[in-house]
Amino acid sequence: MWKKIALPVVLALLLGLALTGIALASESEDTPLPPEMRRGVGQIAALGESQITLRDLRQELVTLEVDEDTVFKSTSGEPASFADLETGQWLAVAAVAGEGVSRLARLVILLPEDYQPPKPWVLWLRGRVEQVDALNGSFDLQPRRGEELTLVVDADTRFQGQVDSLEGLTDGMLAEAAILRLEDGTFLALAVRTHSPLVWHAGTISGVDPAAGSIILETRRGDVITITATDETRFRSRGGWVQAVEDLEVGMLILVGADETADGQYQARLVLVGRPHRP
Incomplete structure (x- = not known):
């Protein structure tokens, strides 16, 4: 009978197997997991030929x-195989970088059937705002990687940045959200920064004009453009010799990343500075 295993125990198991060494190259050669090995837990979203797609605890694929x-193992150390895997199953994995964006699995541990990830759990997710539904109190957030998530808000959700409420969100905005996964599987936004x-x-x-x-x-x-720096503007220059507007000089080459305000003005968020032109 499978026993419930907590996430820290799973990760400790992976670490323990790494330290004791597992025969990766052949049955007769014990090779410890290399230091660049990445370890984690995820649920099988899809299986292909010699390929596993996992959804990790950050909901990324x-x-x-x-x-x-x-190497495939059960939590008791019994040998397993790729054929034992099923969609929806939870795995603990250790992998190294492979070709492209994929990783090459070196160790796969099949977790118990009743394994449950830690709940509730909170994560920060960055992405682009899509499909704001003010009537139902939700919006979709599309991360750079992974699938779009629907986030619900409540009276305690804090908004920071350009908007102070759900109604202020618009499609295309960039946002960071502190997300709590509820017992029913929905995602509650605790804080949203846009x-x-x-x-x-x-x-x-x-x-x-300092x-x-x-x-x-x-x-x-x-084109001549006027840009305003604020207390939150960051300056970057080789050697750090520019720290504020006062350090800028006529003739300097700059690259400015700015927010455009509703009245068409530009507020600098980042100023990258080069040396002035010399005759």
Whole structure:
């Protein structure tokens, strides 16, 4: 009879097997798992020919390749095989980088049938806002990798950044959300921090007003743009010799990532600075 196993025990089991060594190359050669090995837990979303697609605890899809050197075990240490895997099953895996975006599984542990991931669990997820449903109190968040998630909000959800409520969200906004997975499988957004995609401008500084925090930028096409720096603006330069607007000089080459306000103004979020042109 399978026994319930907590997540820390699963990870400790993986670590223990790594330290004791498992025959990866052949049955007669004990080879410890290499230090670059990544370990984790996930649920099988799909099975292909010599391939496992897992949904990890962050709800992201991870592709694992298997080969003749992949070791399959049960939690009791009994040998297992790829043929024992089924969609929906939970696995603990140790893998190294493979070709492309996939990873090569070196150790696969089949977890008990009654294994349950830790609940509730909280994670931070970044992505693009899609399909805001103010009537039902939800919105979709599309991460860079993985499937789109529907997040619900309640009266305690905190909004930070450009909006202060669900109604302020618009499709295409970039957002970070602290998410709690509830017992019924839905995802509750505890906090949402939003910002729009940056608008980038590159060119030469033609004027600086430190008192107003403004930078006048002339682009290669001859356009003149005024950009305002705030206390949250970050400056980056080789050697760190530019830390604020006061350090900027006419003639410097800069690349600015800015937020465009509702009235068409630009507020700098990031300023990358090059050396001034020298005659």
